[in-house]
Amino acid sequence: MTCTLRTGIMGSTRWSNDAHAMRVLVNSVITLPNQLYKRLALRSRQLKRTPEDVVTDLVQQYLSRPDDRWQAEFQALIARVQARTAAFASEEIESDITLAAVEARELRRAHRPA
Numbered sequence: 001m002t003c004t005l006r007t008g009i010m011g012s013t014r015w016s017n018d019a020h021a022m023r024v025l026v027n028s029v030i031t032l033p034n035q036l037y038k039r040l041a042l043r044s045r046q047l048k049r050t051p052e053d054v055v056t057d058l059v060q061q062y063l064s065r066p067d068d069r070w071q072a073e074f075q076a077l078i079a080r081v082q083a084r085t086a087a088f089a090s091e092e093i094e095s096d097i098t099l100a101a102v103e104a105r106e107l108r109r110a111h112r113p114a
Contacts, residue, residue, distance in 0.1 A: 037051075040055070
């Protein structure tokens, strides 16, 4: 058995892609298993909020979290870079960066119109 959770504004308004439309989404339906809805209803009563408000907040929190896959890929990239540079002293890396910056400035100056 499932329960239906309705969210949004009830009425005759419809979704519109028209930039001039005054109203957009009217009604959304989320179907939850009965046991899950009972838990949601209980927690909602404890919080003195509607189930719709609790679900809306939870979905907003979920969607605002960073993508875990992106974070894992970024951490792997950092680990690879650190593994490659572990053989070099930080002073040597700084020196190479400084020299590269000087070379880049000189190349820009050489290509500027006189």
